[in-house]
Each structure stands twice: as C-alpha cells, then as structure tokens.
Amino acid sequence: MRYKCVFLFSFKAMRSLLKSGDTENIVFFAGVSRQKEIYIMAANYLQSLDWRKDPDIMKNIISFYTKGRALDLLAGFYDACAQVEIDEYQSYEKALGALSEAYKCLSKAKMRSPEDQERKLSDMQSKITLVTRFIQARRADSQEAVKQCELLLEEPDLDSAIRIGDVYGLLVEHYAQQNNFQQAYQYLEEMRSKMPTVNLTYYVPQSTMEVVHRALSIPFNRQSLSEHVRHNSVEDSEEVEELPEMDYGD
Template identity: 60%
Template sequence: IGFYTKGRALDSLSGFYDACAMVEVDEYQNYDKALGALTEAYKCLTKAKMKNQTQQEEKLAALKTRITLMKKFVTARRAYDEDKDEAVKACQVLLEEPELDSAVRVGDVFGFMIEHYAKKEHWKAAYACMEEMRA
C-alpha cells in the first residue's frame, strides 16, 4: 500500500483493494471486509489522476454499482436476526439485479435463502431455491 501511495499510483492501489475484495469473497465469504475493501478502492480511484478520464469514470461507476449491490446483501444478512422474512425478501429482490454476479456470488445469496428455509423446516421452499439456483 505504501509503495502505491508513495508512487502516486492510486489507480493501481484501487486495483489492489479491488483484488483484496475479491479474495475476501472467494476465499472467506466475508462480505463485510470485501465491502470495506471496495470502498477503499473507490476512494483511491476518485483521488487518482488517470490519463483517460472516461475510463476512470467508467471504473468509478462500475465500483459504485458493485458497492451498492454488496451493501444490499450485507444489510440483508445483518437484518436477518431482527426480521428474517424481510431479509429473505431483500435477497429475492437482489437476485433480480442484472449485475449481481459482479459483486456478490449468486450461490451465496441462494445459500443464505436455503439456510433460512431449512431452519424453518420449509423443505419445499428450500428445494425450490435449489432448483432455481441450478437453472
């Protein structure tokens, strides 16, 4: 991080944080840490002075979309203890997002929902989720 900062390569530092976010999701399924890393990536990219301004704006827009989608999933998971049904509804809405896979693994959303239905012993709903995931 210090290397990129001293070299004023904030666009590269942004890429580093983006890669860290992907590792947190892929290896540890830790969306809270991944969200923090994506937020840092966004901050770095806003401060960066890239030669191609259009490319920078596109990257910022893509990061913002990913942050928004990931934040929705993190919020749904956190809200689960307070209102289980509302958290599952939020996940169902999230699954309709066209760019969801760029930020959140679809299997993780389905897994969250399947786990919910299994805890409530709603086996048909859990099975329906599994079938939808396979489709």
C-alpha cells in the same frame, strides 16, 4: 542531466533485481530510491508473489503504490483484496472495506481518460451498493432478508460483486429453518441449474440439503453433488490460510 543519469542507473538496477527475484533487496532498493517509477515497479513485482499470506508484502504493495502516486493501480489492488475476501472467506464486511478504499483511491487518481475513470468509479459504486445490500440482508430479520435476497437475484450484474451461491444459500437456510422445505428445495434446484459445475456444499451445508430432501421424501444422492469442484470449494478452503488482517478503513 545528473538526475537523469541517477534515474537511469536506478532503473537498470531495479530491473536487474527484478530478474533475480531478490524480494528483500527489491523492497529495500525501492525504499531508498524514492522514485515514483521504482516504487511502481516494486509494487507490480510484489503483486506477483503470494501476498495473500504475507502481511508485510501487502503493506509494501499499498505503501509503494501510494508513494508512487499510482492510485489507480492501488484501487485495482484493493479491488483484488475484496474479491479474495469474498471468494475464499465469504467475508463481505471486509470486502466492503476494501472496496471503499478502492473507490477512494480511484476518485483521487489522475487517469489519462476522465471518461474511463468515471466509468470505473460507477462500476465500483455499483459493487459497493450490492455488497452493502447483501450485508444488510444477512443482518435483517428473516422476512426482510428473504425479500432483499429475492430482489438481489433480479439484479443483472449481481455476480460482479456477490456470488449468487451465497444469496441462494441464505434463502435455502431460511426456508429450511422455517420448515418450508418445498421452497427450500426449489431454491436448491435453481442453484443446481444455474451452477451445474459447483459443489453446492460450499454454500449450503450438506446436513441442510439432507434434511430438505428427507422431509420431501426425495432421495438424496451424495454423488449428485458436482464432481467438478471450483477452486474455492470446501476441499480447497480447508487448505487456504486466512488473508492477513488489513485495515481497510471505516
């Protein structure tokens, strides 16, 4: 009975702190309470903050979910970290580390539905496989890189793990460097048709596009670049600070 009263007091106290938005005391109270539910409440709150720019917030989220034994939620957080690494920094290596940690957490989680857990694990493994293949493609020699990129473009769920623009960008750069401007232009056109609202200079340098157009005597109009710029366009990326350095494991 005493424990129940203490828990109810702690729960109400945490709810009051959450309403106040007093982050410092929320973190402190969660740490001293040592209660699973309180840890999770604190971690959920911290996720609503700008954790991308604050390594302490990130570490506390990971720590509280771990202490609260909410491994499924921790897996979701690592998955979000992976997406940020890809969308804003094009760092597939760091994304792979985060996805690997997400898979480890998810495999150890005790979810209510084993079927749902297996489905999520399968989806996570598919992401890891696709990201690994793209990393290998970027490291391979030119011909093998092209082959792997073309195979990736045939994957039906490619965009669940890899931005299609990054794959096309690698192909365009390869063919431009090989002076195969016709093939480079073909992939540029495919990019435009598949991503009509995206600023292509986020994936292919404007200088490369100009070289391709000039080599084929095709007028290059800077205005042809989409005016609808995605949130992670070049303009936006200049204003985004790097994600704090995190150890995503081996």
